[in-house]
Amino acid sequence: MAQVAAIIGGGVIGGGWAARFLLNGWDVRVFDPDPEAQRKIGEVLDNARASLPGLYDMPMPAEGELSFCDTLEQAVSGASWVQESVPERLELKHKVFAEVQAHLDPEAVIGSSTSGFKPSELQQGAKDPTQIMVTHPFNPVYLLPLIELVPGDNNDPRAVDWAKTVLEQIGMFPLVVKKEIDAHIADRFLEAVWREALWLIKDGVATTSEIDEAIRMGFGLRWAQMGLFETYRIAGGEAGMRHFIEQFGPCLSWPWTKLMDVPELTDELIDQIADQSDAQSGMYSIRELERHRDANLVGMMRTLKARDWGAGAVLNGHDKVMNAQNVIPNSLADVADITRPVKTVDRAVPLDWTDYNGHMNEARYLQAFGDATDRLMLIVGCTPDYIASGGSYFTAETHIRHLDEVHAGARIRVETQVLLGEGKKMQLFHTMYEGDRALATGEHMLIHVDLKTRAASNPAPQVAAALSELATAHAKLPRPIGAGAAVGKR
Missing domain, CATH: 3.10.129.10 (Hotdog Thioesterase)
Incomplete structure (x- = not known):
């Protein structure tokens, strides 16, 4: 099949997918009825062109051809990969999948960017449920390598392997989630931190700025290169993880967290959070923040690359793939x-x-x-x-x-x-x-x-x-x- 990717939904995530495929040599067709979609994706592409190639020490493939389609049929006909990134409404996704499968090659993959729906939910009522799987990325899609690849129970293992290969070929790290669960893996951690942050704001303990400083000046830097368990293994000293659990495990029963409770998102709390966020970052446009984010990510990821560690090891592997074609x-x-x-x-x-x-x-x-x-x-x-x-x-x-x-x-x-x-x-x-x-x-x-x-x-x-x-x-x-x-x- 030709290397053609159809992007359904051209928002922040869909635009990031378009950039990732396009800059890795795929032809990309976008379908999004939003009249601003072309402008928005163009701006995302500008950021991606300035940042993604600089992660590598090899030249990237010649950029593919980008086109915007008036219909879903035009976008998906002849495509070997369809990436759905429409809003998180299950009935809308079902409607999109039905129309896509009416015109799509049966050997193609339909990946969904869904943050929370399980593949079994996405596949309900589908013409061919085995074509649909979760491929959940992280923003910015064109820089961050992680993809949570969640197949359903009835997905053909060969299709899953092919999807994994495609994602690796465009420089991503597909983490195959063997058991479907709401919100997959990574978003469950994010949700836990998000809940706790909302309580800290509501209870007047911290502002949005103070919470962000606590993350980016401390454990966020550790997590970026060692994750959770490897970080705690070191914290256990020479005795490792067992000693860490023995020492800090009892804390888990102390009333430190309101993890299972959610503060009511009243208008007052929403205004409080929004006002604090404006005070923290309102002096920057969204595009300026994106450029700062991208530059910082490139710098950190290139450092990891020099150490062949974490996300840097993924980049080195992709360099080798591109070197073979160079x-x-x-x-x-x-x-x-x-x-x-x-x-x-x-x-x-x-x-x-x-x-x-x-x-x-x-x-x-x-x-x-x-x-x-x-x-x-x-x-x-x-x-x-x-x-x-x-x-x-x-x-x-x-x-x-x-x-x-x-x-x-x-x-x-x-x-x-x-x-x-x-x-x-x-x-x-x-x-x-x-x-x-x-x-x-x-x-x-x-x-x-x-x-x-x-x-x-x-x-x-x-x-x-x-x-x-x-x-x-x-x-x-x-x-x-x-x-x-x-x-x-x-």
Whole structure:
């Protein structure tokens, strides 16, 4: 089947789904009778284009084609995935499913973004109940990886496996919930915290701002990278979880919480909460808050990525998937034409690479050129195994020329020309582009080093031969503008 996703309902969640599929190369058709749907999804897409690609160190697929449909039939005909994100009214969902299934390929999946309904409830009266399953995301869908995948008892395991594969291919983490339950797993935790927060406000204990500070300055940071039980395992010290439960378990019977009671949402309480929220965040528009949220999430998730931990491990896995589809060479044999500069970097500019001027920080140019050098080293055989055996290249001198600015979300590539590759020396000239526009150049002189003695040494014969072959081929290229230049010299 073609990679076509139909998005039914273009609100916050539906728009996030559209962005996630679209930026991962799927064609997306949207059906939403709201006359503002196209504008709203366009704004969500702007945020997604600036943030999602920057999570990865590989280029994302070419963006799919986005279209807005006048009817459900137009949206779902020929689609292999339908994502329903209409309001949480069961009768409305049943009506949508009936119309969708009248025009949908029987092999396609219908995923519901429902926060609370069980799959057995969604499937009631359906033409083919096995097609429908819960695929509950978290906002922003285009950044957060978790999907609660809840199949019904009668769902074909093969369809569930296929749905899991699709979600993984678009960079998500499908958590298969084996037993259906109201509100699935994650929302049950959120509901508990939400109930307690409402009581704290009603009883005059804390404001919306104070509650948010308690979360984001404390346990929220721990939960983001270790969850609940792993956090408490550490709290138990060397004795671990058993000691933690023995020490703090008795607290569960103390009257600390009003978890099972819900304060009546009177007009007075609603006004109190709304007024406090306005005082806390009313100086920002929703779009400004979204951009702050996205930038913070990207920064935290990239830190987790560097540690290969939590959501970061999911990103690393998706990088590997995209790397397999990429055209950046891993060896000299992968280089299609050694007489041309070699593409050594192809990626997006992350949000956390930008500075107070709104463009890429100068230190990140060096990072991108450093990544290009690492790739060229890999191409000539200076692999992790080679480095582990005791040989590597150290950078001795670098000169960067900043030619033009570039912003978050932009796709950049680096092409590398070998100026010298003989003896202990490797001299590289990198040029960074966005499309055909040159952004910067970086000239780097590297010296081969024996890692045991930390002294300069000749590379192994196979590395020397590969580097010499590339240098000889590149010697026929024009000498790049800026090569050998000093600061201020033109």
